[in-house]
Amino acid sequence: MEPKYLNKVILNADVYAVCLQHALSTEKEEVMGLLIGNVDETTSTSHISACTILRRIDKQPDRVEISSEQLLQSFNLAEKLSNRLKKELRVIGWYHSHPHITVWPSHVDIKTQALYQMMERFFVGLIFSVFPKNAGSVDNQVQVIAFQSLSDSDRRLEIKLEIADSKLATHNLEALSTLPKNLVQEEKDNHKDAPDDECDDFLISMHNEALKTLNHVHIVSKITRPICEDLEKRLETNRLRIAELKRIVKLLERGQFA
Incomplete structure (x- = not known):
């Protein structure tokens, strides 16, 4: 079975x-x-x-x-x-x-x-x-x-x-990069769906715009920026590893690596 x-x-x-x-x-x-x-x-x-x-x-x-x-x-x-x-x-x-x-x-x-x-x-x-x-x-x-x-x-x-255990694959890095874009689009969709009679009121419209801006700032500061900082640190770590491997290769070629 x-x-x-x-x-x-x-x-x-x-x-x-x-x-x-x-x-x-x-x-x-x-x-x-x-x-x-x-x-x-x-x-x-x-x-x-x-x-x-x-x-x-x-x-x-x-x-x-x-x-x-x-x-x-x-x-x-x-x-x-x-x-x-x-x-x-x-x-x-x-x-x-x-x-x-x-x-x-x-x-x-x-x-x-x-x-x-x-x-x-x-x-x-x-x-x-x-x-x-x-x-x-x-x-x-x-x-x-x-x-x-x-x-x-x-x-x-x-x-x-x-x-x-796995390395950060390119396709999963691409998936991660869509997160801020999707969150911003959700905010735009929410704002677009606001009733017309509310949008005609200046104070309500201004409040909605301020709220949308605040949410966008949150996305940038709490999500986009940390992701970029993490990726920059990964890049720097990889550069250091590449430099160290190149140094080892040169020593091996000279027969000096023990």
Whole structure:
């Protein structure tokens, strides 16, 4: 009998970093993205090597919605990555955040996961619990869980999750770079959807513009700038490593390296 559920999920460290950065981008609403990789059906093991950050059409503290158009774009991205990396890749999971609440999936999460599993039986869900409410603690503890929905029930099955060591792949760096752009676009969409009668009021219009500007400043200072600083430090570290390797090569060529 073929296995119905996954035994293990292997998540590349750089994908984990991108998902976590996305989850930490806001503590007021949930975020969501899709996971790309492949599944070894003989061992029921899912290997996640890429992800895509999705723009939200509805963002709430306890739920998140995306457009069907973005789902289609994610499937197209998986196909392009397959051609680019010369390996079979497809959308095999989704992730979302739980700000200020536990990592355990809600009934809505379990039902959503069940719908995905109707398309792909090995489809997996990841939940990142961030900004926990721990009295007296200043640490931001992060928890993550991998789960699937059990057939014909509203119960979950927790899947073993392993974080695999990996370098920051170019396609995941590209995914990370879309985060600020998506957040800015969400702010523009929210402002565009304001009722016409509110926009006609000067004070309300000025307040909305000020709020939009404040949110844009937050995106730049709390998200874009730290990402750029981290990448600059990575670049400097790589340059130092290259310089050291070149020095070792010269010593080896001279027979002076011990």
